[in-house]
Amino acid sequence: MGGSSPEIMGNVSRIESPPTAREFEVTLLGSRSGYGESIVLRVGEKSWAVVDSFLDTNRVPVAMRYLETIGVDPAGSISFVVATHWHDDHIRGLANILESSPEAQFCCAAALTKKEFMTLVGALEGNPFSTAGSGLSELHKVFSLLGERGKSPSLALPNRLVFRQNFCNQNFCKIWSLSPSDAEFKRFLQVIGREIRREDAPKKRLVSSDPNEIAVALWVDIGEFALLLGADLEKRGWTEILQSKERPSGLASIIKIPHHGSKNADEPGVWHCMLQPKPIAVLAPWCRGRGVLPTSEDVKRILGRTPSAYATASHIVRKRQIHQENKIVTQTLRESGIAFRDLASLPGVVRLRRELDQGEWNIETFGNAGRLVDYAA
Amino acid sequence: MNSALSNTFGQTSFSDESATSLLGSPAYLANESENKALALARPKKARSKFISQNTDLLSTGRYRWEHNPAPTGSIMWLFKNLLPSTSTPRPEVLQEWEGYVVELGEKEFFAHLTDLTAGDSHPTKEVEIPFTEISSYDRSRIVVGSIFCWVIGYEQSAEGTKTRISRIAFRDLPRMARSDFQKGKEWADQVLKSWET
Numbered sequence: 001m002g003g004s005s006p007e008i009m010g011n012v013s014r015i016e017s018p019p020t021a022r023e024f025e026v027t028l029l030g031s032r033s034g035y036g037e038s039i040v041l042r043v044g045e046k047s048w049a050v051v052d053s054f055l056d057t058n059r060v061p062v063a064m065r066y067l068e069t070i071g072v073d074p075a076g077s078i079s080f081v082v083a084t085h086w087h088d089d090h091i092r093g094l095a096n097i098l099e100s101s102p103e104a105q106f107c108c109a110a111a112l113t114k115k116e117f118m119t120l121v122g123a124l125e126g127n128p129f130s131t132a133g134s135g136l137s138e139l140h141k142v143f144s145l146l147g148e149r150g151k152s153p154s155l156a157l158p159n160r161l162v163f164r165q166n167f168c169n170q171n172f173c174k175i176w177s178l179s180p181s182d183a184e185f186k187r188f189l190q191v192i193g194r195e196i197r198r199e200d201a202p203k204k205r206l207v208s209s210d211p212n213e214i215a216v217a218l219w220v221d222i223g224e225f226a227l228l229l230g231a232d233l234e235k236r237g238w239t240e241i242l243q244s245k246e247r248p249s250g251l252a253s254i255i256k257i258p259h260h261g262s263k264n265a266d267e268p269g270v271w272h273c274m275l276q277p278k279p280i281a282v283l284a285p286w287c288r289g290r291g292v293l294p295t296s297e298d299v300k301r302i303l304g305r306t307p308s309a310y311a312t313a314s315h316i317v318r319k320r321q322i323h324q325e326n327k328i329v330t331q332t333l334r335e336s337g338i339a340f341r342d343l344a345s346l347p348g349v350v351r352l353r354r355e356l357d358q359g360e361w362n363i364e365t366f367g368n369a370g371r372l373v374d375y376a377a
Numbered sequence: 378m379n380s381a382l383s384n385t386f387g388q389t390s391f392s393d394e395s396a397t398s399l400l401g402s403p404a405y406l407a408n409e410s411e412n413k414a415l416a417l418a419r420p421k422k423a424r425s426k427f428i429s430q431n432t433d434l435l436s437t438g439r440y441r442w443e444h445n446p447a448p449t450g451s452i453m454w455l456f457k458n459l460l461p462s463t464s465t466p467r468p469e470v471l472q473e474w475e476g477y478v479v480e481l482g483e484k485e486f487f488a489h490l491t492d493l494t495a496g497d498s499h500p501t502k503e504v505e506i507p508f509t510e511i512s513s514y515d516r517s518r519i520v521v522g523s524i525f526c527w528v529i530g531y532e533q534s535a536e537g538t539k540t541r542i543s544r545i546a547f548r549d550l551p552r553m554a555r556s557d558f559q560k561g562k563e564w565a566d567q568v569l570k571s572w573e574t
């Protein structure tokens with residue numbers, strides 16, 4: 001591998017190959033169904049971080065599966081786990097990861113650990129009313145586990161150093177949270193409050209509708225270079241980050257595009273003030289109901305900013321099928337004309353590696369991942 | 378009410394009469410012995426981990442089964458009209474999903490389905506369901522976040538006639554109660570306290 005220019009190597013390279021001792025890695029995993037995003041980062045010689053999670057077809061967190069694939073024992077090497085926000089497509093499996101990684105430090109928005117919000121989590125989860133949980137079940141599991149361990153989370157706030165570790169020799173990996181701000185937290189509580197916080201409100205499954213809700217954007221500094229991981233943070237969150245005088249200095253060479261490439265998360269100032277010209281951009285497409293991200297407009301806009309853009313899927317699998325294990329069930333469904341789309345699917349992988357203090361990024365894609373220019377919205 | 382609940386799955390709990398009476402009832406949780414008796418009628422794999430916590434959704438009777446006239450030609454209509462009126466349904470569950478609504482369209486809604494038959498606790502499928510498949514009574518209850526149960530199976534009448542069924546029933550969800558918030562506060566206090574030490 002070790003190419004001198006960013007090139008898609010496709011499946012020519014083996015996904016199993018581990019990084020060399022001095023190689024940094026950031027890998028974006030995205031569900032082919034468009035409902036799952038997870039990032040794996042190498043933060044030390046034998047140390048890894050996971051940002052967000054979703055489950056594979058065997059209900060295993062994809063980040064753990066990926067680490068196993070490259071010969072890394074997830075339990076012994078995951079040292080930092082971040083929940084950027086509580087939405088279903090980012091959070092499933094985080095409790096499993098923490099459960100099997102007893103040494104891992106968990107990080108989430110400080111707002112999520114406020115008593116007001118935690119009371120709501122406990123209130124909804126105290127008397128479970130749905131097998132699939134209230135929408136806050138994963139957080140409930142995570143907080144309960146951390147409670148049992150007596151291990152408090154790292155609290156993400158604007159411009160806060162949430163993780164620092166020696167990578168090797170003089171190279172340090174530092175991770176800063178850039179958001180959410182107090183203003184975002186207040187808006188979040190208002191939205192949640194309207195929905196369900198009051199007594200006598202009918203219980204219902206919380207379903208995300210606003211991408212901004214206290215998402216944690218991260219700045220990863222490895223000395224020679226930096227990364228900007230945009231979570232699902234939308235415009236007004238970015239405006240606040242840009243206005244902040246305390247944010248880490250420097251220009252990132254890689255951006256995980258916020259909110260699956262949507263227009264409402266695109267802030268031109270971010271490209272001008274926080275990123276190198278024509279950075280490497282990676283994104284995970286999203287699909288729910290009739291909504292699909294990125295749209296063809298989004299793809300055009302992103303490619304106008306950088307030609308070096310990659311997606312974890314070349315298209316969203318929207319094919320509907322009715323086949324079930326039981327023949328009678330399949331027959332009944334066929335008669336009804338109702339069909340399904342699988343949410344669980346094999347992940348597409350965009351993997352970026354480079355030597356700590358020199359060289360170009362080596363870009364590899366696996367599964368259904370590829371260049372954004374080839375993405376069919 | 379209680380007598381309807383203490384019957385096993387597929388008996389009076391799902392007859393039209395009991396469904397009507399369930400409609401007007403406040404939300405409640407069934408007791409453990411009721412749950413045990415009711416869970417027996419379901420395939421073993423379908424038992425979710427919450428069942429032992431008195432929240433087996435089907436057995437608590439919180440599901441209100443379709444009893445209003447369904448649109449002609451819909452699944453509901455077909456199965457209602459295939460059923461002899463004197464029958465006492467005894468569902469044999471082949472497939473059971475729990476769904477929650479994620480998006481409303483003009484003529485249809487989208488939902489995420491958790492496969493209870495496979496013992497899942499996370500949704501693994503997205504489904505698009507035309508409103509015509511839902512009774513007019515239930516249609517007004519379809520909002521983002523509302524929860525329903527979907528069962529495909531057989532129903533056997535008292536005379537022994539077996540009929541294939543596919544039923545979607547929206548749930549009357551309980552309301553947030555003071556006790557929920559009290560429980561939530563206790564949990565939050567406990568967790569937050571453990572983080573201080």
Ligand SMILES: [Zn+2]
Pocket residue numbers: 037087089090232259260286
């Ligand atoms: Zn998302």
